[in-house]
Amino acid sequence: MRPHLLLLLVLCQAGHIARACSYSLRGSWRIRNANGSLELPGTVPGCVHSALFQQGLIQDPYYRFNDLNYRWISLDNWTYSKEFKIPFDHSKWQKVILIFEGIDTVTKILLNNVTLGKTDNMFNRYSFDITGVVRDVNSIELRFQSAVLYAAEQSKAHTGYQVPPNCPPLVQKGECHVNFIRKEQCSFSWDWGPSFPTQGIWKDVRIEAYNICHLNYFTFSPTYDSTSHEWILEIQSSFDVVSSKPVGGQVVVAIPKLQTQRTYSIELQPGERIVELLVKIDKNISVENWWPHGHGNQMGYNMTILFKLDGDLNIEKSAKVYFRTVELIEEPIEGSSGLSFYFKINGFPIFLKGSNWIPADSFQDRVTSDLLRLLLQSAVDANMNTLRVWGGGIYEQDEFYELCDQLGIMIWQDFMFACALYPTDQSFMDSVSAEVAYQIRRLKSHPSIIIWSGNNENEAALMMNWYGIPPSDYPTYIKDYVMLYVKNIREVVLAEDSTRPFIASSPTNGAESVAEGWVSHYPHDTHFGDVHYYSYSSDCWNWELFPKARFVSEYGYQSWPSFSTLEKVSSKEDWSFRSKFSLHRQHHEHGNTEMLYQAGLHFRLPQSTDPLRTFRDTIYLTQVVQAQCVKIETEFYRRSRSEIVNGEGHTMGALYWQLNDIWQAPSWASLEYGGKWKMLHYFAQHFFAALLPVGFEDNNVFYVYGVSDLHSDCRLTLTVRVHMWSSLKPVCSRVTKHFVIKPGEAILIYKKPVPSLLRRCSNCTRQSCVVSFYLSTDSKPLGPTNYHFLSSLNEAVGLQKAHITALISQQGDTFVFDLETSAVAPFVWLDVGSIPGRFSDNGFLMAEKTRTILFYPWKATSKSELEQSFHVTSLTDIY
Numbered sequence: 001m002r003p004h005l006l007l008l009l010v011l012c013q014a015g016h017i018a019r020a021c022s023y024s025l026r027g028s029w030r031i032r033n034a035n036g037s038l039e040l041p042g043t044v045p046g047c048v049h050s051a052l053f054q055q056g057l058i059q060d061p062y063y064r065f066n067d068l069n070y071r072w073i074s075l076d077n078w079t080y081s082k083e084f085k086i087p088f089d090h091s092k093w094q095k096v097i098l099i100f101e102g103i104d105t106v107t108k109i110l111l112n113n114v115t116l117g118k119t120d121n122m123f124n125r126y127s128f129d130i131t132g133v134v135r136d137v138n139s140i141e142l143r144f145q146s147a148v149l150y151a152a153e154q155s156k157a158h159t160g161y162q163v164p165p166n167c168p169p170l171v172q173k174g175e176c177h178v179n180f181i182r183k184e185q186c187s188f189s190w191d192w193g194p195s196f197p198t199q200g201i202w203k204d205v206r207i208e209a210y211n212i213c214h215l216n217y218f219t220f221s222p223t224y225d226s227t228s229h230e231w232i233l234e235i236q237s238s239f240d241v242v243s244s245k246p247v248g249g250q251v252v253v254a255i256p257k258l259q260t261q262r263t264y265s266i267e268l269q270p271g272e273r274i275v276e277l278l279v280k281i282d283k284n285i286s287v288e289n290w291w292p293h294g295h296g297n298q299m300g301y302n303m304t305i306l307f308k309l310d311g312d313l314n315i316e317k318s319a320k321v322y323f324r325t326v327e328l329i330e331e332p333i334e335g336s337s338g339l340s341f342y343f344k345i346n347g348f349p350i351f352l353k354g355s356n357w358i359p360a361d362s363f364q365d366r367v368t369s370d371l372l373r374l375l376l377q378s379a380v381d382a383n384m385n386t387l388r389v390w391g392g393g394i395y396e397q398d399e400f401y402e403l404c405d406q407l408g409i410m411i412w413q414d415f416m417f418a419c420a421l422y423p424t425d426q427s428f429m430d431s432v433s434a435e436v437a438y439q440i441r442r443l444k445s446h447p448s449i450i451i452w453s454g455n456n457e458n459e460a461a462l463m464m465n466w467y468g469i470p471p472s473d474y475p476t477y478i479k480d481y482v483m484l485y486v487k488n489i490r491e492v493v494l495a496e497d498s499t500r501p502f503i504a505s506s507p508t509n510g511a512e513s514v515a516e517g518w519v520s521h522y523p524h525d526t527h528f529g530d531v532h533y534y535s536y537s538s539d540c541w542n543w544e545l546f547p548k549a550r551f552v553s554e555y556g557y558q559s560w561p562s563f564s565t566l567e568k569v570s571s572k573e574d575w576s577f578r579s580k581f582s583l584h585r586q587h588h589e590h591g592n593t594e595m596l597y598q599a600g601l602h603f604r605l606p607q608s609t610d611p612l613r614t615f616r617d618t619i620y621l622t623q624v625v626q627a628q629c630v631k632i633e634t635e636f637y638r639r640s641r642s643e644i645v646n647g648e649g650h651t652m653g654a655l656y657w658q659l660n661d662i663w664q665a666p667s668w669a670s671l672e673y674g675g676k677w678k679m680l681h682y683f684a685q686h687f688f689a690a691l692l693p694v695g696f697e698d699n700n701v702f703y704v705y706g707v708s709d710l711h712s713d714c715r716l717t718l719t720v721r722v723h724m725w726s727s728l729k730p731v732c733s734r735v736t737k738h739f740v741i742k743p744g745e746a747i748l749i750y751k752k753p754v755p756s757l758l759r760r761c762s763n764c765t766r767q768s769c770v771v772s773f774y775l776s777t778d779s780k781p782l783g784p785t786n787y788h789f790l791s792s793l794n795e796a797v798g799l800q801k802a803h804i805t806a807l808i809s810q811q812g813d814t815f816v817f818d819l820e821t822s823a824v825a826p827f828v829w830l831d832v833g834s835i836p837g838r839f840s841d842n843g844f845l846m847a848e849k850t851r852t853i854l855f856y857p858w859k860a861t862s863k864s865e866l867e868q869s870f871h872v873t874s875l876t877d878i879y
Contacts, residue, residue, distance in 0.1 A: 019313045020210040021088050025140070029201075034077040046365040047104065047200030048078050061362070062569045062663050065584060067194035068173060074197040075149065080142040086134065086207070093209035094242040096134050100126040102203030105183040106145040112138055120150075121182035122202070123395055123416060123435045127216075130207070147183055147197040154180035154423075161476060163423050164467035172587045179420035182431055184359065185392040186418075191588040192658070192667035196362040203397075212311050213241040213268060219441045220303075221499045222323050231287055231323055233279040235305065236441075241268045249309035253279050255321060257301050258287065268309075289346045290322035290447040292385040293408030294690050294709060298322070300405065322405060322447035328501035330511045330528075335644040338527025341510055341550035342652030343450060345410070349744055351641055351709055352410065352653035353688040354379065354386035355670065356554060359393040359662055369399055374675045374858060375660050376403045378838070382670075382681055383688035386410040388506075388553060388655050391456035392418030395439050404448035411448045412553070412655070414506065415439075415489055417455035421462065424480045429488050436489050440496040452493050452502045454485035457532065459505035459513065460523045482518050506553050507531045526550070526648050532657075536594040539601050540629035541792075543636045543696055548648035552637055556657035556668040557598065558591050559626035559680065560619040564833040565672045569664045576611050577618045585665040592666065599625045602792035606878045617878035622666070624827045624875070627679040627843055630656050630670075634687045635694040639705040642746040656684075675836070675858075679829065679843035686784035691741075693718060693749070693773050695788040702757055702788065704750035704773055708741040715740050716782065718749050720773045722761040723847045725824050726798030730847070731769070732761040735776075754790065766790040767797040770826075772847060787845050793826060793875060804828065804846070804872045810863050815855040821846050825874035833869040835861050846874070 031042040031051050042051030052058045052073065061070055090096055098111065105122040108115060112135060116128040155163070155177040167176035174189025175197055189195035208214065216238040223232050233253075241247055247268040254261045262279050281287060288299040300320040307315040327344040343350055360367045360375060379387060387404070389396060391414030404411055415436060422428070443449055461467065462481055469477055485504045493502045503510060509520040510529035524531050526547045532554035538545050540557065560566070563575075574581030577592065586592050599605060599621050606617035633656075640651040661673040670681035686692070690709045695702065708714055717738055721730040739749055750773075757771070758764040767790075774785040793799075802825035807818040817830065817839070825846040830839055830853065837857035844851075855866065 019212060019311070020208065020214065020315075021093070023086065023088070023207045023209075025082065025084060025205045025207065029080050029082045032079050032081070034079075042080065042200075043365070044080070044201045044205060045102075045203055047198040047202060047363055049073055049196060049198055050200075050363050050365050060569065061196060062194075064570060064574065064581060067196065071195070074175070074195075074199070075146050077146055077149075078144045078199050080144070080201060081140065083137065083139045085137050088209065090134050090136070090209060093131075094211045095129065095214070095240070096131045096207060096209040097214075098128045098130045098140075098205075098207055100201065100203070100205050102201070103142070104198055104200050104202045105147050105181060106150045108143045110141045110143070121431045121435055122184060123182060123439060124431065125438050134207070142201065144199040147181055147199065148175045148188070151175070151177040151181040151188075158423055158425070161473065163421050164469075165420060169589060171589050173584075179422050182416075182428075182435060184394050185416065185420070186359065186662070187362065189587065190392060191591075192358070192665065192669070193587065193662040194362060194665075198363065200365075202364050210240075210242065212243045212313050213239050213247050213309065215307070215315050215317070216240055216272075217441055218305065218317055220319070220321065220445050221497065222321060223499055224323075224325050228283070230283040231281040233281065233303075233321065235277040235279060237275045237277075237305075237307075239268055239273045239275065241270045241273055243270060243311075246270070247310050247313075249307060249313075251275070251277060252306045252308065253277065253303065254306075255279075255281075255301050255303045258282075258285050260285070266307075287323050290324040290405070291408060292345055292350060292410050293380050294383065294385055295345070295348070295350060295408075295711065298406055298408045319445065320405070321445075324447045326450045326500060328451065328503075328510075333644065333650055336527065336647045336649065338525070338550075338647075339511055340650055340652070341529050342650070343410075345450070348711070349652070350385070350410075351638070351744070352386040352412075352551070352655065353638075353709075354384035354388070354409070354655050355659035355684075356655055356657050357387045357389050357393075357396075357659050360660055362662055364394070364397075367397070371675065372397075372400055373403060375671060376400070376407055376409060378671055378675060378677065378681065379409060379659060380407045381838070382684040383690065384409065384684070386412060386653070386655060387659060388412040388414065390414055390418070390658075391416055391453070391506075395443070398442070401443060401446040401448055405446055409448055410450045411446070412451050412453060412506075413443070413449050414453045414456050417458060417484075419457050419461060421458065421467070421477060421480065422484055424483045429484070432484065433488055433492055436492040437496055440493065444497045444499070449500065451500055452497070453506045454489050454502070454504040456506060458485075459508055459519055460532070463519050463521060463523055478517070478519055486518050503529070530653070534657075536590075536598065540598060540625075541602060541632055541789075543632060546633050546636045548636075548640050548645060549651060551653035552651065553653065553655045554657045555630075555633055555654075557626045557629040558588065558595055558666050558668055559622040559678060560595075560666045561661065561664055561669075561672040561678070562676060562831065563616050563619055564831070565664050565674065565676060566619075568834075575615045577615055587665070595622045595625065595666070598629065602628075602789075602794060603875070604794045604879055608878075617873075620829060620873050621878060623679040623829075624843070626668075627683040630680055631683045631687050632696075634684075635692075635696070638687070638692065638707045639694045639696075639746045641707070641744070677838050677842070679827070682839070682842040682844075685841070686786065689783045691775060691783040693775050693783070693786050694746075695771065695773060695786060697754065697788070700755070701751060701753050702771065703748060705746050706739070706741045706749040706775065707746040708743060711743050713740050713742055714777065714782075716749075716775045716777050718773060718775055719781075720750060720752075720757075720771065722757065722764055722769050722771055723824060724764065724769050724798055725796050726768070726800065728821070728824060728847065728849050730772075731764060734760075758790075765797065767795050770824075770845070770847070772845070799824070799826075799876055801876045802828075802846070802874050804874060806830070806870060806872065808863050808866050808870070813857070815857065815861075815863065815866055817853045817855060819846070819851045819853060819872075820849060821851075825876070827875045829873045831869075831871045831873070832866055833871070835859075835865060835869050837861070
């Protein structure tokens with residue numbers, strides 16, 4: 001076969017004589033299956049599924065039932081191969097290495113028919129010395145083993161005792177024993193995603209050749225010395241010294257904007273060597289901190305580090321340095337047993353507002369820079385400041401964290417262990433140690449990452465006995481748990497990064513779990529740590545059900561994605577709520593039934609005799625219910641930040657499950673596959689606003705709390721209005737006296753018995769009226785207008801069919817929708833189908849005759865395109 005020479009990158013370091021060369025093996029490879037019946041070109045980075053799809057040998061894997069139809073792909077053993085010519089004289093180099101940034105997952109690697117080694121961890125970086133093997137013209141092969149078959153083999157070989165769970169619930173249509181392979185855990189299926197256990201070279205691959213010495217990696221982290229009041233930058237560099245003699249020289253570290261330049265002398269002995277430098281920033285120079293979104297700027301400083309070594313060897317690296325401190329505060333609270341659990345950034349207590357991040361696609365080669373930016377910008381646009389990178393997915397690509405640094409999104413970073421117990425044999429533990437060390441070195445310079453967490457829900461799984469472990473076996477499993485997360489992962493974290501807190505699990509009781517030997521008898525205790533809370537059979541409008549916890553890192557409700565999103569992967573026969581497709585796509589047991597149950601508590605279910613219309617209306621209603629449920633729950637957590645009630649409270653975080661989707665299916669996400677905003681995401685813009693009025697009832701009394709995430713006092717008034725469902729004019733309005741909300745405070749600002757409130761407003765009853773309210777400063781509204789329903793909407797009296805029209809015009813890159821309604825309309829939903837973009841607001845209560853909404857397109861579109869695609873729905877349209 002003719003060697004592939006196109007699109008291959010060669011970089012040789014300049015100097016009197018080149019001291020290093022880098023040659024990329026990205027691009028075109030050959031892929032074949034085990035028996036040779038299929039052979040095709042494939043792109044690296046990539047995977048077998050993507051290659052088959054790109055060659056037209058399979059349909060879109062997400063289309064209809066293809067996750068089942070294409071199971072054979074994951075069960076086969078595939079081989080990646082390539083012939084290539086080295087574009088430099090390899091004999092002139094002391095050492096030549098082959099580097100894989102990511103292999104998915106189990107392989108044997110051969111170069112010129114010589115076995116280099118094996119891989120078994122998707123999350124590790126692999127490097128092989130090929131100095132004695134490389135030639136001018138080379139052939140490389142990666143012989144993959146099916147991840148599914150490998151996991152089954154590993155489980156079978158673990159004969160001492162079971163390591164549950166063996167298989168996922170049947171409703172997930174997944175594969176078994178995923179806990180026995182260091183691979184994206186949700187690739188074997190999850191309750192929101194399909195089973196696509198991919199094979200492939202999923203990250204960069206290259207050859208590097210060098211003389212004298214080579215920089216393996218460099219990483220850094222700033223720390224603040226509160227005693228000397230100065231910033232210290234800790235820089236760690238790893239070298240492979242191939243010279244037979246020590247290599248001396250200088251290191252020059254420069255941060256121009258901080259007027260900082262430091263020079264250090266070093267001497268590197270032959271072999272693998274670590275150089276650690278401490279760079280002190282002059283305390284008289286003002287350093288601007290990195291702040292989370294909504295709390296300040298995301299200032300960063302350009303830094304260069306130059307190694308000037310013997311033999312005219314210059315190695316230069318550049319990076320962005322951000323300065324911020326993070327503390328996890330666990331301390332006693334007056335009036336409450338237990339401990340607090342909240343984060344201080346730069347010494348300021350911050351309420352973490354946001355969601356949970358899952359992989360954006362089953363096939364990582366489809367996750368583009370544009371998609372990452374769209375999803376992360378959408379989080380910021382909804383006033384989020386935090387995402388939890390969940391432990392059943394992947395450690396995200398570098399660009400993800402770079403974008404979070406730029407956007408001010410704090411990252412709660414799980415290690416990749418989720419909803420399972422794990423083996424602790426030596427080879428597994430060694431693999432995990434290498435994985436964790438590599439990932440920390442790769443990621444620790446990002447200010448966005450504020451905490452390392454050992455796993456997702458495994459302390460709870462063990463101690464709440466999800467898997468029916470006999471009491472006599474508990475010591476074995478507890479020992480394994482501590483061995484993996486404490487004696488292994490925690491030890492690596494402590495060695496590699498002293499600048500961030502570490503917790504062993506989420507949820508956890510934090511310091512209390514540690515005191516109980518790292519596993520608490522009840523990990524869901526609201527007086528400690530964080531909690532996850534789900535309840536689908538309870539009424540989500542009843543705020544008294546929600547845990548008044550210190551921090552809530554998961555909670556949520558399901559909905560279906562838009563018809564325009566589903567339409568791309570389905571056919572007409574699939575378009576009903578009880579179709580085979582609808583059942584197939586739902587991976588959460590009883591999920592579709594639970595959505596309808598929750599909807600039926602407060603809304604009338606769709607009444608149309610047209611099955612397609614009923615399907616569309618049901619999709620709309622599930623999004624209404626999800627948005628309203630998560631709104632009520634999140635507002636409860638936000639108003640609980642400053643108070644202790646019956647020993648509970650001081651809630652300082654609300655991260656709902658989940659931000660994004662991995663495919664087109666019902667899930668807890670607020671962003672659909674591809675990025676379209678569900679109604680929940682529009683609601684999040686409001687319930688995560690920096691300044692928010694929150695209304696609720698208790699014992700027939702209506703209360704409003706004012707919540708502030710701001711850093712300064714706010715002098716405000718509250719306007720409370722009562723509207724009749726049958727009238728577009730408010731029947732009464734009240735403005736309070738001025739009050740002040742202090743920084744980071746949630747306080748009671750209004751209290752009125754509901755009968756008294758309604759008596760003042762002519763002819764109002766709970767069923768015929770609704771309350772809206774907003775904050776103002778100097779008579780100017782500040783923040784969102786909120787509302788409170790006085791009865792279920794299936795009991796509403798006076799609601800009329802609303803005829804809503806839209807006049808669309810263009811202003812620059814934005815489109816203006818001038819809306820007019822004939823009647824009060826709850827949950828007004830503007831939809832432009834598959835035209836990418838978002839509205840300035842959506843899913844709103846339209847209680848006035850006119851309203852102007854903006855549309856921000858993500859790709860070029862036109863007024864006529866929008867007019868053709870535009871559709872508006874409000875609640876009464878589905879009856």
